[in-house]
Amino acid sequence: MYKHLFIIMLLLLPVIASGQDEITVEMTVSSTKISIDDQLYLTVKVSGSQQNLPQPQLPSMAMFEAYSQGTSTNISIVNGQVESSLSYNYLLIPKKEGTFVIKPAAVVYNHKRYESNEVSIQVVGSGGTASNPEEIEMTTGSGQSRDLFLIAEVDKKKAYVNEQITLTIKFFHAVKLMSQPDYTAPQTTDFWADLLEEQKTYYQVVNGRRYKVIEINTALFPTRSGDLQVGSAMVEVRVPSRRSGRRSPFSMFDDIFTQGELATVRSRSIDIKVLPLPSEGKPENFTGTVGKYTFTATPDKTTVDVNQPVTVTYKFSGTGNITTVAEPQIGDLKDFRIYQASSDEKVSKVGGVIGGTKVFEEVYIPKRAGQLTIPPVEFNYFNPATKKYCTHTSKPIVLTVNAVEGEEYADLPYRPVAGRVVDPKARDIRFIKTNADDLRLKQPLIILRPQYFIINLIPILILAFVWISRRRKEKLRADxxxxxxxxxxxxxxxxxxxxxxxxxxxxxxxxxxxxxxxxxxxxxxxxxxxxxxxxxxxxxxxxxxxxxxxxxxxxxxxxxxxxxxxxxxxxxxxxxxxxxxxxxxxxxxxxxxxxxxx
Missing domain, CATH: 1.20.120.330 (Nucleotidyltransferases  domain 2)
Known part of the structure; x- marks a missing residue:
């Protein structure tokens, strides 16, 4: 009898072994219908009794942007049998609308191929599902639902070149965070970006659940027209792990030693249509300033002597990208020499709107006496609110220039060096030498000394450097x-x-x-x-x-x-x-x- 039982067990052994070597592959998604603005999670789960499970071969997912969300492992013992599973998690963001089929994932083990099921996903327009970002069902790699999510919003999706667009990123979380959130800002190519303020933290109730919200606001100024895109923002953070099934006897120590699991959430990318500034009504001397501004020109004095400076302060104030406001275009004036003394700008961020003040100081030096006039200066900008160009013109500045006795009205230097006062009184009558053969300079003229050239060359080099640097900055701003x-x-x-x-x-x-x-x-x-x-x-x-x-x-x-x-x-x-x-x-x-x- 024992002999027959032994033979039966030998016959059943390959069947048992083959059953233990069986592998299953399962593909699941968090949702089978989403809007083009939403995202979903795909999980490929490989299960079997083996300790080292093979990695699945993924199908093509060309209609989605796919991002790895890591892996999770689960080991269970049921009736003495060890069962392990390895889950590969991916975040999918649709590229266009339609119905798409993701083919089965496959695993090859012991020369045998195992395939998962295929899944069908329907991507509809923005109105096909809940368009409110706060209603998007977000899931972490381990199946955590609505514990944390990230949304991106803009105050307008159509704007003019150099018009402010406010981008708001909100990170919602309803669970304890086990690490500081690692925030990756979205790609903003073709935009000038300026952080509006420090991040804000507050609480908000969404669908009956209380979330802590971290909000970041950024001002974007498009630098060219066309269809532009703000990329996806991303937050990575460690959150407590969720375990399903029977708890371990030692689970009481988990909260002490565990570092949690890494969760990643992304916002959707945002398409923005940027309009070129209209050609109709554009002033000839328009420099590209967009916003709403005021403009004044104020002299420090109106009565001055010949060859003495008058400083005129040109002040631009308002809302818009104040950095792009260009120096006033003055031109050549035959009665004045003109120098730029300084420029300064102060950027304000009141109420989430970029603005401020920019000041240019120009020095006018009159060449002759009389009633001289500094002509008006025009300042043009485009107002996106009214969709029209605006022109501000300063008032002419009339100067009373007094003549100075003995002063030549030629084109004298800005600050002439005072010469020595020569005493006209004769000190004595000296004997006039008739033999002048030995007449020579005891010391070389100062203008022939190397130190003279070096000392006078330094200011020229500094001015050249400042001029080149200024031209380079202007070119960087304009081009x-x-x-x-x-x-x-x-x-x-x-x-x-x-x-x-x-x-x-x-x-x-x-x-x-x-x-x-x-x-x-x-x-x-x-x-x-x-x-x-x-x-x-x-x-x-x-x-x-x-x-x-x-x-x-x-x-x-x-x-x-x-x-x-x-x-x-x-x-x-x-x-x-x-x-x-x-x-x-x-x-x-x-x-x-x-x-x-x-």
């Missing part, structure tokens, strides 16, 4: 394309520095996203275009047309390929691959700097 091109290398190095920090902190998906952004933004800044909407093929085509070598093109293509792959499968990225990608990115930027991008 956004030049400013972006000049800063492209610096910004790219800054992003590579951030990528290096992400690599050291073990965040491969974010590392490759920063590498990708560094390459795209560098090329976009050099060409003064937006990096949003650029594809890898378009980028490579630009590099090829600019005369880049095949090695540079292939290295760039490899970087972009690795970055795209890491967004969907960051767990398989090794440390060696990360460091090699960082080195390749640095070499790529060096070589891109050496070609003429066009």
């Amino acid at each position: 956004i394309g030049y400013a972006r091109s000049l800063q492209a290398k610096k910004m790219a190095k800054k992003r590579l520095g951030m990528a290096s920090k992400l690599a050291k902190s073990g965040r491969p998906a974010e590392f490759f996203a920063e590498i990708r952004l560094a390459i795209f933004s560098y090329v976009a800044d050099k060409l003064n275009i937006s990096p949003h909407g650029m594809t890898g093929d378009y980028l490579l085509d630009i590099i090829k047309k600019s005369g880049a070598g095949e090695e540079l093109v292939e290295r760039t293509a490899g970087l972009l390929k690795n970055a795209d792959f890491a967004q969907y499968s960051s767990a398989s990225v090794t440390e060696d691959k990360i460091m090699k990608s960082l080195k390749d990115a640095e070499e790529t930027l060096v070589e891109l700097e050496g070609i003429n991008l066009e």
Whole structure:
């Protein structure tokens, strides 16, 4: 009998073993119907009795922006059987409306292929689901619902060039945070950005639940017309882990030793249509100022002597991007010499509106006596509220210029050096030497000394430096394309520095996203275009047309390929691959700097 029982057990052993080796793959989403402004979470769960579960192969998700949200592991013992599962979590943001099918994820184990189910997701317009951002169902990687979420809002989605747009980022959380929130501001290429105020903290009830809200407001000024985009903001923070099923006997110590789990929330990107300033009614001397301003011109005196200075203060006050207000255009005046004495600006941020005061001081030096007039100065700006150009003209300034006895009315220097007063009285009658052969200078003339040239050269060099610096600043303000091109290398190095920090902190998906952004933004800044909407093929085509070598093109293509792959499968990225990608990115930027991008 024992012999027969032993034979039966031997026959059943392969069946039991095969049953224990079985793996299941399941794909779930937080919602199957969302609006184009919403986002959802996708989870691929691999379960089995093995200790080391294989990593799933993800399908293409081209219709979504996909961001890795990390993994979570669960081990349970039921009736003596050990069951483990590994969940891969992804945040999906739809790119366009429609119904999309995500094909099954697959796992290969012991030469056998296991597939999950497929899921269908319907993406509708903004009105298809709740459009109120506070009603969006947000879920963390472990299934936490509505514990925390992030929204982005703007006060207007259509604006003129250089008109203020207020961006508001709100981080809602209803659970205890186990770390300081790590906030990543959205990409604002093609905008001047200025933080309006310190972050605000308050409480708000949403759908019957009380949330603590951290609010950040930023003023954005578009620098060009067209369809622009404010990218997604992101917050990473550690929150308490939620465990399902039977609690461990030692769970009382969890709150003491656990660091919680990392949760990531993102806001949606925002499209903004920027209108060019109208050509109708535009003044010829318009310099691009947008807002609502007042303008005054005030002299420090109206009675002055010839060749003595009069300082006129031109003061601009109001709301708008005060930094872009240009120096008043005065022109040449035959009766005056004109110098800019100084300029100063004070930016105000009252009530969430950028404004302030900008002051230019111009020095007028009259060349002759009489009643002289400093002519009016025009100041033009565009008022987006009325959609019209406005012109303010200062009043003419009449000066009474007094003649000075013995003063020449020629074009004298600004501050003539007073000469020595020569005593006209004869001290004595000296003997006149008739032999003048030995007449010579005991010391060389002062103008022939090297010190004379050096001392007089220093002010000239300082003035030249100030002039060049001023012209450069004016060009940076007036020519956004030049400013972006000049800063492209610096910004790219800054992003590579951030990528290096992400690599050291073990965040491969974010590392490759920063590498990708560094390459795209560098090329976009050099060409003064937006990096949003650029594809890898378009980028490579630009590099090829600019005369880049095949090695540079292939290295760039490899970087972009690795970055795209890491967004969907960051767990398989090794440390060696990360460091090699960082080195390749640095070499790529060096070589891109050496070609003429066009």
